[in-house]
Amino acid sequence: MRSTRRKFLSQSGQAVAAATMATMPGGLTERVAVASSDTLVFGLVGCSGMGTFDLLNHLKQPGVVCGGICDVDEDVMDRCAAQVEDLSGETPKKYSDFRELLDNKEVDAVVIATPDHWHALQTVYACQAGKDVYVEKPMANSIAECDLIVAAATKYNRVVQVGQQQRSGQHWQDVVAFVQSGDLGKIRRTKIWGYFDYGKGGPRVPNDVPPAHLDYNMWLGPAPDQPYNPSRLHGSWRHQWDFGGGLLTDWGVHLLDIVLLAMNVDGPPKSVSSTGGIYIHNDRSIETPDTLSVLYDMGDHIMSWEHAGGIEQSIYGRNYGMAFIGENGTLVANRSGWEVIPEEKNGQYLMQPFPARDGVQSNHALHAINFIEAIKSRSETTCTVEDGRLAALYAHMGNIAHRSGSRLAWDTEKNEFKDNPQANEYLKPAYREPWKWPVL
Numbered sequence: 001m002r003s004t005r006r007k008f009l010s011q012s013g014q015a016v017a018a019a020t021m022a023t024m025p026g027g028l029t030e031r032v033a034v035a036s037s038d039t040l041v042f043g044l045v046g047c048s049g050m051g052t053f054d055l056l057n058h059l060k061q062p063g064v065v066c067g068g069i070c071d072v073d074e075d076v077m078d079r080c081a082a083q084v085e086d087l088s089g090e091t092p093k094k095y096s097d098f099r100e101l102l103d104n105k106e107v108d109a110v111v112i113a114t115p116d117h118w119h120a121l122q123t124v125y126a127c128q129a130g131k132d133v134y135v136e137k138p139m140a141n142s143i144a145e146c147d148l149i150v151a152a153a154t155k156y157n158r159v160v161q162v163g164q165q166q167r168s169g170q171h172w173q174d175v176v177a178f179v180q181s182g183d184l185g186k187i188r189r190t191k192i193w194g195y196f197d198y199g200k201g202g203p204r205v206p207n208d209v210p211p212a213h214l215d216y217n218m219w220l221g222p223a224p225d226q227p228y229n230p231s232r233l234h235g236s237w238r239h240q241w242d243f244g245g246g247l248l249t250d251w252g253v254h255l256l257d258i259v260l261l262a263m264n265v266d267g268p269p270k271s272v273s274s275t276g277g278i279y280i281h282n283d284r285s286i287e288t289p290d291t292l293s294v295l296y297d298m299g300d301h302i303m304s305w306e307h308a309g310g311i312e313q314s315i316y317g318r319n320y321g322m323a324f325i326g327e328n329g330t331l332v333a334n335r336s337g338w339e340v341i342p343e344e345k346n347g348q349y350l351m352q353p354f355p356a357r358d359g360v361q362s363n364h365a366l367h368a369i370n371f372i373e374a375i376k377s378r379s380e381t382t383c384t385v386e387d388g389r390l391a392a393l394y395a396h397m398g399n400i401a402h403r404s405g406s407r408l409a410w411d412t413e414k415n416e417f418k419d420n421p422q423a424n425e426y427l428k429p430a431y432r433e434p435w436k437w438p439v440l
Contacts, residue, residue, distance in 0.1 A: 039065055041111060042058050044070065044080070067106050068095055070095040073215075108375065109131055117243045120436065126151055127155075134160075134163065134376050137162055140245070141249075146396075148437075153385045159381060160388075171338060171358070195320065199308065200284050202236035209240045245288060248294070261299070267412070269397070273396060274295070276291045307339045337358045370397045397430070408423055
């Protein structure tokens with residue numbers, strides 16, 4: 001079952017309290033000495049970008065040490081190792097194969113921040129190795145892989161935190177509480193959008209020979225075999241179907257997650273349809289649409305997602321965000337903050353206006369603290385595997401509706417789309433040898 005709102009707010013409040021105790025004036029974290037029996041040993045798989053950032057957020061907390069880092073790119077791993085050493089004073093052990101890191105019995109938990117196509121296998125293997133897992137969003141690159149992670153976490157009784165860190169932010173908790181207060185009146189429509197320049201993809205460049213510092217075959221892992229191309233690595237992979245799902249799975253899951261939570265959604269939509277394509281950036285290295293609109297029929301309201309890569313002027317003066325459109329007013333929010341715009345009739349507001357309230361751009365530290373506390377207490381995290389699956393389900397459904405050109409409905413009993421073999425082909429990837437679908 002997904003976390004209730006009360007449990008969500010309670011867990012988030014505990015994280016805030018823990019953050020207060022763990023920090024000194026000026027926001028600097030105090031690394032206090034703890035007994036070895038209370039020490040948690042963390043490993044990292046995937047050192048680029050968010051990987052190093054996530055690991056450092058955990059290492060800044062009292063009683064957390066680094067047991068090793070892993071990446072297929074030696075240059076990336078060396079940069080991460082230097083940052084870990086700067087923080088902790090110790091050089092972390094480096095692994096080129098994540099399975100060797102998972103074999104380290106001293107490691108209690110791992111952060112998985114590899115490209116999306118690796119999330120499922122590495123999370124499942126980590127659960128099987130007895131590790132708790134912090135896995136970046138989207139939880140996996142397909143619906144079947146999300147289901148696999150849920151099953152693995154359940155079978156092996158592992159604590160899993162999905163990196164949808166907005167749930168740990170106070171102003172997002174305030175947004176959820178306000179929506180659920182009923183003050184907006186009946187909400188008939190929710191809008192979610194993301195207009196980002198990086199959504200146009202990377203520059204198109206010719207295939208090349210992999211650099212000596214990169215194990216490209218391991219980078220591909222279970223994905224289909226294909227020539228090395230620099231445009232696929234270090235972020236640009238998000239715009240290639242074999243490795244990611246474009247803006248909808250990259251940013252969409254963050255925003256979908258909060259809307260689904262606020263609207264008390266715990267299952268699939270009645271239907272989903274989508275339209276879009278690569279309308280502008282055909283000269284870029286991109287397979288996912290640079291322009292997309294997705295419509296979700298939620299039964300009692302309409303939810304929509306839209307994005308445009310390469311531009312950043314959008315709705316309500318925000319290049320990304322969400323809007324809850326009710327009878328009495330509209331709540332608009334993003335990481336910068338939120339506000340309520342009241343409806344007006346006959347010169348009178350239908351509800352009290354709420355001027356813009358500031359938010360906090362990053363809630364990663366609070367999310368890390370929640371994960372650490374959940375490991376110690378063996379309790380659910382603020383963003384469980386079920387929560388991660390639901391947000392990813394909606395994102396993947398939008399992409400599959402686009403790719404199949406279909407209006408889709410979900411069969412909960414069969415765990416597939418109704419009467420649509422073409423759409424169902426996108427549910428589960430075929431792994432490249434020697435990688436195989438795990439048997440739990």
